[in-house]
Amino acid sequence: MSLENQIRVFRWVSILEGISFLVLLFLAMPLKYFFDLPQMVQVVGMAHGILFIAYVMGAFWMYKPLNWRKRTLIIAIVCSVVPFGPFYIENKYL
Template sequence: MELNRQLTLFKWVSILEGISFLLLLGIAMPLKYLFDMPDMVRHVGMAHGILFIAYILFSLLLIRPMGWKTSTAAIIMACSLVPFGPFYVEKKYL
């Protein structure tokens, strides 16, 4: 797959992963714990998990083509664990 296509896909995965994380933390978790409605956590959590795995895989696949140092790759992957982190990666590194 060519680099431009990989970058485009990674940008979309990054944005969607960031949105799913915010939905999970900001909507699904309060619904579960404040209103005893766990269903949204199940659905949003599954989507977020799939997007998280895709984010990490794309990060690993892009290390060499993008010429990222190990420290840069580690920052990019660590940003997936922080709310708004994927948006930072999308703006700064892609």
């Protein structure tokens, strides 16, 4: 796979992971705890979990091709657990 395609795939995973995290935090969790509707957390939580794993694996996948320093890799991984973090990585490092 070419570097451009790798970046494109990781960019999409990053965006989708960021969106799923925000939906989980600001839509699904309030529905669960304020309106007693836990179904949304189950669905969005599963999707977010899969995308989270794909994002972290993607960060390791992009480490060498983009010549990231270890510090950049650590920042990318830490940003996976911060709201809006994946958007920062996608914007700054891709």
